[in-house]
Amino acid sequence: MPVVAVIGDGQLARMMQTEAIELGVETRVLASNDDASAAQVFGDVRLGDYTVLEHLRAVVDGADAVTFDHEHVPNEYAQLLIDDGVTVEPRPEALIYAQDKLEQRKRLAEAGLPVPAFAAVESVADAEVFWDETGGQVCLKATRGGYDGHGVWFPATREECAELVEELLGRDLPLMAEQKVAFTRELSAMVARNRSGDVRAWPVVESRQDGGICRVAIAPAPNMSAELAERCEELAVRVAEGLGVTGVLAVELFEFEGENGPEVSVNELAMRPHNTGHWTQDGCVTSQFEQHLRAVLDWPLGAVDRCAPATVMVNTLGGEEDPDTPMSERVIAVMRKYPQVKVHLYGKDHRPGRKMGHVNVNADTVDEALAIAEDAAHYIINATWKD
Amino acid sequence: MPVVAVIGDGQLARMMQTEAIELGVETRVLASNDDASAAQVFGDVRLGDYTVLEHLRAVVDGADAVTFDHEHVPNEYAQLLIDDGVTVEPRPEALIYAQDKLEQRKRLAEAGLPVPAFAAVESVADAEVFWDETGGQVCLKATRGGYDGHGVWFPATREECAELVEELLGRDLPLMAEQKVAFTRELSAMVARNRSGDVRAWPVVESRQDGGICRVAIAPAPNMSAELAERCEELAVRVAEGLGVTGVLAVELFEFEGENGPEVSVNELAMRPHNTGHWTQDGCVTSQFEQHLRAVLDWPLGAVDRCAPATVMVNTLGGEEDPDTPMSERVIAVMRKYPQVKVHLYGKDHRPGRKMGHVNVNADTVDEALAIAEDAAHYIINATWKD
CATH class of the missing domain: 3.30.470.20 (ATP-grasp fold, B domain)
Known part of the structure; x- marks a missing residue:
């Protein structure tokens, strides 16, 4: 039976283990510490850091497939593992669209899929243009790294929007703007x-x-x-x-x-x-x-x-x-x-x-x-x- | 959350682990080897022998409850653990009726529950009496240690029954006889x-x-x-x-x-x-x-x-x-x-x-x-x- 290596030690990896046990699929997990949610319940726990290539290489060695419980493994490392002949799923060329919101919006819009109006924000001027275009219905997003409401801002005024953009860009945060959706x-x-x-x-x-x-x-x-x-x-x-x-x-x-x-x-x-x-x-x-x-x-x-x-x-x-x-x-x-x-x-x-x-x-x-x-x-x- | 120690490393322990993970119950298993069915999937595996009191004491130490994936732990040891203050379930006073078929038959019959006619067999004569009483509808059973069809015999003739009993008693196997049920x-x-x-x-x-x-x-x-x-x-x-x-x-x-x-x-x-x-x-x-x-x-x-x-x-x-x-x-x-x-x-x-x-x-x-x-x-x- 195959071996699956899971990168990431949270509850998603933990709940994969539940199913792996019943399927008879062998597993290992790359965990940051022994007490992490998934590390508690895997038989084969490798301690390490998913941003360190050597740690990734060690846990995937001999595995039939490698997957993740988060989207934060550097894509260049995932690609190096693939180049080594390892089966990594999902692959970086897909993952990028879950990691980079701007790339995702572009790609979905190209494919004719419904997305809110959006724009790259590389300057305060970009944000102001978008503000005016949408009548102030603006949501600012970090294009990368956001989760669970982090990395999303709803400025109330044009001035607040401009100040926020200046501050965030000053922190080298790549930004995009999106039209707020009056969702039901x-x-x-x-x-x-x-x-x-x-x-x-x-x-x-x-x-x-x-x-x-x-x-x-x-x-x-x-x-x-x-x-x-x-x-x-x-x-x-x-x-x-x-x-x-x-x-x-x-x-x-x-x-x-x-x-x-x-x-x-x-x-x-x-x-x-x-x-x-x-x-x-x-x-x-x-x-x-x-x-x-x-x-x-x-x-x-x-x-x-x-x-x-x-x-x-x-x-x-x-x-x-x-x-x-x-x-x-x-x-x-x-x-x-x-x-x-x-x-x-x-x-x-x-x-x-x-x-x-x-x-x-x-x-x-x-x-x-x-x-x-x-x-x-x-x-x-x-x-x-x-x- | 509580800790459950499981004695025995087969598939029953393995499938308990699946559920324990989801419930957030911590577990350990006493396993005979690292490759045993349950040992593959428990985070906390203690290698040892369930017939060795010290191994049992080590795995149950600090556990909130202790249970089994088989019925072969010596009852006197289970009782010693209970005397130590450990919660062992099921308890030896119940387990005995799963371990000893003769004791079980007596107890169920006393309680008015439906069991086939049965008799202790301590001699060839006991078996012959039972043979005659049941018109040869005899099933011989080892009172202890049988499983999955082991420890059960169906002699075809009175002579075969007598020979079998002599041989089995000669091996010090405690025996009982039971009326064969023409079950549908x-x-x-x-x-x-x-x-x-x-x-x-x-x-x-x-x-x-x-x-x-x-x-x-x-x-x-x-x-x-x-x-x-x-x-x-x-x-x-x-x-x-x-x-x-x-x-x-x-x-x-x-x-x-x-x-x-x-x-x-x-x-x-x-x-x-x-x-x-x-x-x-x-x-x-x-x-x-x-x-x-x-x-x-x-x-x-x-x-x-x-x-x-x-x-x-x-x-x-x-x-x-x-x-x-x-x-x-x-x-x-x-x-x-x-x-x-x-x-x-x-x-x-x-x-x-x-x-x-x-x-x-x-x-x-x-x-x-x-x-x-x-x-x-x-x-x-x-x-x-x-x-």
Whole structure:
């Protein structure tokens, strides 16, 4: 059976390990420390730094495929590994479009895919032109390195925009501007694609963010026409195929009111398992973590049928304060009240806002699943019930 | 979060680890070697021998609960650990009834539970008396140490029975005799019970054996009245409660034609996750492995609702010869033909008859799930399709 090396030690790598165990796929992880989320649960842990080529070379040696739980491995190093004959998935020529927002916008626009109006910002003047063109509907973004709401700014006035751009460019931050979308909600269309071109799209979900951090995913996205759902799935497939993505791809979408009803445009891309896909662990025949392993090994992809009419995922983000009630007592209380809740924890210590785990709930209706999942997550975070 | 120490390094421990990762429960395993099925996938592997008290003491040190993937830890050692203040589940006073078939029969009969006629066999005369009482419907069993068809004999004649008993007693094998049951099929009723007395019963399944080894499990057991299914589940609950079992309990049953329709009697007990419960990984809200961990931690038990109308599990037992086609190629072929098949492999090298993995299939009907699961398992074993 093949060996997969995973670069990155977070919860995504951890949850890949769960599926690898059942598939009988051997794994190793490159981790920064022994106590990292994934390092706790891999049998073969290599300590090192993913920005050091020698550490990368050591962990990939003899592996049949190499993949990531984040997009921060320097592309030139990934390319060197490929030049060594290593199978690295996704490849740098695809990954660049998840890493560089400006390159991504250009490429998606060229392909005729829906993206908000955008412009490179290399000077204050660039920003001012864009401000005027959009009537001040401006979102500034670092083209690289942003995540979970970091690296995104919404200046309120033309002057604030100009000052911000001056300051950020002064820090050598590569910038772009994008037209703010008056979205009605956020969606996520996820697909997996293997090197041979096999593609499978999960049902599109509604995601709810809090301060730029995903908090809830609802599958399937409620109150959506079959036509729009299909359009979102096709869009994600086109992105995966157009960019040559291997593995799991999340296409985060804005839904907004168009002239002829709801429309979507692309917000972000992630080329790895994604928070908005955690529901697939308990809500789909094949989870995003199993599918990612299959895709990077160029194995046939699994069925993505749902297991229940509705599945809701709610993150258990670290609260402002960590309650005195130990985590195990909180889990016990949730399990007592809700025997159907699936608790997933990442082995992380408390930090405010930190992604420490999530709960998944299957039910006959979205409302029922959502109410249970919200209440359960609230207790795990706060040691109190929601109402 | 609590720490669970697992004694035993087989696939049952391996599949507990899968669930422990998601629950955020920390684990360690006592393994005989680094390459054992479970040792491959635990972060914390302690090499040692489960019949050596010092090795047991080392692995359980500081653990919140200790459990097993087999029933072979000497009870006197388990008791010493309990005397040290360690939480060991299931406890020796329950385990004895899974270890000693004669004690089990006596206890179940006392409790009014259905068991075949039986007798201790301490001499050839004992066996001959039983032979005559049952009209030669005799099954001889080693009271301890049997598994997967080992330790069970079916003498064809009174003379053969006498000779066999003489030989086995001469080897100091403790023996019992049991009336052969003209069963129509085998069933398995599985429950989990935690120390606080919370009990949950999975739907009763039909199991199909081959040479004493479980090969197929069909959930729910087809062609069974709701009344009989309920009776089987209640029976399993009574056994769990009567014997004070903690963790997962499998009650293997014979179904036979009684005077007023189908009846059942108890065949075997196992106090751990069981081969006939592997289907719960993909067919139930809570798998037997998660439930076992929850039970031994005295956590509330999870829902046992089914995820599909029918789930079938087929073991991938090592064939007489290992095909030249590598296992990964066989898995790929199965995944290509059947995107809905869930492949589970244990990381074991080939040996004829060895339990190397299993497949689970959910479908709308038993027939459909069975046909797919049989074909998929056949390919994984033989690298050829069934037809």
